[in-house]
Amino acid sequence: MAEQNNVILHGMWASPYAKRVELALNLKGIPYEYVEEDLRNKSDSLLKYNPVHKKVPVLVHNGKAIAESIVIFEYIDEIWKDGPQLLPSDPYKRAQARFWANFIQDQLMENTFLVVKTAGEAQQKAIEQVNEKLKVLEDGMKTYLGEGIVDVKNNFGILDIVYCVLFGAYKAHEEVLGMKVIEPEKFPVLFSWLMAFVEMEAVKKATPPHEKVVGVLQVFRQSALKSSSIA
Numbered sequence: 001m002a003e004q005n006n007v008i009l010h011g012m013w014a015s016p017y018a019k020r021v022e023l024a025l026n027l028k029g030i031p032y033e034y035v036e037e038d039l040r041n042k043s044d045s046l047l048k049y050n051p052v053h054k055k056v057p058v059l060v061h062n063g064k065a066i067a068e069s070i071v072i073f074e075y076i077d078e079i080w081k082d083g084p085q086l087l088p089s090d091p092y093k094r095a096q097a098r099f100w101a102n103f104i105q106d107q108l109m110e111n112t113f114l115v116v117k118t119a120g121e122a123q124q125k126a127i128e129q130v131n132e133k134l135k136v137l138e139d140g141m142k143t144y145l146g147e148g149i150v151d152v153k154n155n156f157g158i159l160d161i162v163y164c165v166l167f168g169a170y171k172a173h174e175e176v177l178g179m180k181v182i183e184p185e186k187f188p189v190l191f192s193w194l195m196a197f198v199e200m201e202a203v204k205k206a207t208p209p210h211e212k213v214v215g216v217l218q219v220f221r222q223s224a225l226k227s228s229s230i231a
């Protein structure tokens with residue numbers, strides 16, 4: 001444990017990347033001050049702490065700034081060595097956790113947002129893409145998680161966090177889209193993994209209110225559909 005711990009998180013409530021860090025801090029039980037940023041009018045602190053990307057999240061630990069969610073995860077593990085680790089200590093498990101977290105980020109996130117941003121044929125195509133990637137993840141997790149799904153409360157890490165932040169607000173997505181996001185019959189492992197995670201107190205604490213997520217998704221969807229009809 002570091003001797004002195006002054007921890008500030010600059011985030012934005014709807015940012016999945018900032019949510020990852022919020023969740024990691026909650027799950028590890030690290031106290032922190034939260035600063036909500038207006039991304040249309042970024043604070044001087046955000047620009048000072050993240051001059052390269054000018055994005056949230058930024059973690060400021062004893063005056064030192066760390067940006068990029070995955071980099072922040074690694075920093076958190078190295079500073080707060082007590083309690084559960086976000087990255088497995090076994091090098092092979094750690095490599096696998098990084099591999100699948102990158103898969104979710106690179107292959108699933110964009111397509112999932114595309115489902116929200118499109119309609120008709122384009123949306124159908126995006127849904128097929130998401131289902132294809134979910135199938136790959138389902139098969140991968142059968143091996144990776146195995147019996148571990150039941151023990152998610154005591155054994156969470158970056159992979160659980162990245163997955164859970166993407167699909168944690170699934171009820172809001174379902175309400176806005178009028179369809180199931182992760183069908184339990186098609187993806188039993190992914191579905192039970194998500195159910196185990198959303199029940200955790202730390203996850204509930206970091207999840208924005210349902211109505212607020214529905215509202216932002218509707219605005220996001222309508223403005224995307226409007227601009228695609230103008231283009």
Ligand SMILES: N[C@@H](CCC(=O)N[C@@H](CS)C(=O)NCC(=O)O)C(=O)O
Pocket residue numbers: 012014015016017018039054055056057067068069070
């Ligand atoms: N790779 C970054 C992505 C962070 C990111 O894209 N943050 C968005 C909010 S979701 C942001 O701050 N956008 C402000 C901007 O692009 O000006 C991470 O993992 O932390």
